[in-house]
Amino acid sequence: MVQSPIDVKQLAALDAAQAARVLGEVRSATLSGQRTRVTPRPVIEASWERMRRSGVDPDHDFRAGLLSRDEVERRRGTSPLRHVMPVLRDGLLSVADVAQHIMVVADAEGRVLWREGCSSVLRKADGHGFEIGADWREDVVGTNGVGTPLVARRPVQVFSAEHFVRTHLSWTCTGAPITDPRDGSLIGVVDVSGPLETLHPATLALVDSVAKLAEARLRDRHLTSLERLRAIAAPVLARLGGRALAVDTDGWTAAVTGMAYTNRLSLPKDLSAGRSWLPQIGLCSVEPLPGGWLIRAGDEPAPRGATRIVLDLAHPRRWSVTVSSGSGAWTHELSPRHAELLYLLAVHPTGRTASGLADDLFGDPARTVTVRAEMSRVRRYLGALLEHRPYRFGEDAEVEVVLPEDPLDLLPHSTAPVVRRWRGATLGTDPF
Numbered sequence: 338m339v340q341s342p343i344d345v346k347q348l349a350a351l352d353a354a355q356a357a358r359v360l361g362e363v364r365s366a367t368l369s370g371q372r373t374r375v376t377p378r379p380v381i382e383a384s385w386e387r388m389r390r391s392g393v394d395p396d397h398d399f400r401a402g403l404l405s406r407d408e409v410e411r412r413r414g415t416s417p418l419r420h421v422m423p424v425l426r427d428g429l430l431s432v433a434d435v436a437q438h439i440m441v442v443a444d445a446e447g448r449v450l451w452r453e454g455c456s457s458v459l460r461k462a463d464g465h466g467f468e469i470g471a472d473w474r475e476d477v478v479g480t481n482g483v484g485t486p487l488v489a490r491r492p493v494q495v496f497s498a499e500h501f502v503r504t505h506l507s508w509t510c511t512g513a514p515i516t517d518p519r520d521g522s523l524i525g526v527v528d529v530s531g532p533l534e535t536l537h538p539a540t541l542a543l544v545d546s547v548a549k550l551a552e553a554r555l556r557d558r559h560l561t562s563l564e565r566l567r568a569i570a571a572p573v574l575a576r577l578g579g580r581a582l583a584v585d586t587d588g589w590t591a592a593v594t595g596m597a598y599t600n601r602l603s604l605p606k607d608l609s610a611g612r613s614w615l616p617q618i619g620l621c622s623v624e625p626l627p628g629g630w631l632i633r634a635g636d637e638p639a640p641r642g643a644t645r646i647v648l649d650l651a652h653p654r655r656w657s658v659t660v661s662s663g664s665g666a667w668t669h670e671l672s673p674r675h676a677e678l679l680y681l682l683a684v685h686p687t688g689r690t691a692s693g694l695a696d697d698l699f700g701d702p703a704r705t706v707t708v709r710a711e712m713s714r715v716r717r718y719l720g721a722l723l724e725h726r727p728y729r730f731g732e733d734a735e736v737e738v739v740l741p742e743d744p745l746d747l748l749p750h751s752t753a754p755v756v757r758r759w760r761g762a763t764l765g766t767d768p769f
Contacts, residue, residue, distance in 0.1 A: 482510025
């Protein structure tokens with residue numbers, strides 16, 4: 338029997354009840370291990386596999402305790418999402434109300450912080466435990482429009498029986514992740530949800546577009562803050578001799594003197610005033626500025642010593658690279674794409690060409706422009722620790738990769754052919 342994923346366009350041509358029946362048949366067959374001509378969409382099938390491995394019960398829902406009102410307010414007050422709520426409301430609330438939907442905004446941990454929209458649908462959401470402070474991570478409530486985009490790192494629409502837990506089959510939800518443009522870190526997800534009869538295929542494009550508008554608003558705020566820091570730092574730098582620069586708390590450069598301009602420095606999380614060592618500067622002195630730091634490069638050579646690089650991929654949603662040597666240590670959080678690239682370099686110690694990496698990532702060796710652009714960004718924080726022609730870690734570096742206990746949890750967002758082969762490989766088998 339030839340199997341193929343559900344065709345979303347054909348599904349959209351059916352009315353909601355017919356579409357729900359088709360999906361219900363696919364769900365029942367898939368969860369019982371039967372082979373059918375039609376299979377779930379890849380993003381849904383991958384989520385269901387994660388649910389089975391994490392022990393989510395498809396026949397009974399589970400509800401974690403709600404956050405207290407004080408904790409919800411604390412998270413609202415510290416989340417960057419608070420700055421984009423006007424954008425999300427303007428883009429989605431009017432549509433949601435007309436279409437009998439609600440808009441839900443959750444943080445990176447899947448906790449619902451805001452929930453607005455059609456009052457009758459809000460009451461129905463209460464019945465599903467879709468409340469302020471609720472935990473809607475995938476491994477808690479199953480495949481859904483909040484938790485699944487957080488893992489997949491892409492917009493996802495989940496309709497009726499595409500939900501893993503049976504009590505959610507009368508629901509449809511569409512969510513898109515929101516990332517911080519300063520460092521690519523995941524800060525939350527915006528979701529539009531409602532009864533299954535309100536399904537519309539265009540909702541996915543709408544929610545994704547509004548999420549991108551929210552990210553653009555955060556980018557504008559960041560540029561404005563850099564301008565403020567530049568105005569403060571410019572007269573200070575004008576009085577200094579030697580090499581110096583002013584950066585914000587995330588390492589983005591506001592002003593520079595006596596040295597080549599660089600967009601961003603990799604700063605340790607525990608940076609404080611005094612003497613420090615930074616990978617792109619070397620030994621330097623650090624002084625506080627309103628909204629950032631004044632960094633003055635020193636003339637002393639950096640201490641020599643072996644360099645150790647630890648690539649931590651153990652967590653399914655957060656990845657980092659830590660560099661330590663005789664000069665000190667620093668850690669940089671990785672974007673999904675950079676986590677993929679550094680993983681590929683780690684498992685290919687002799688190096689990969691741009692076309693080889695493009696083939697590994699996209700199954701298309703011609704996509705070298707994308708690879709070279711991303712590797713250029715990686716070199717901004719790893720600098721001399723990376724070689725090129727081919728791309729590889731320096732010979733003097735000791736590289737360690739920390740993998741998840743279950744290979745199937747390796748970079749779960751990734752659709753790269755090599756990563757997918759690794760997930761499917763038996764432990765102890767070389768997928769390369």
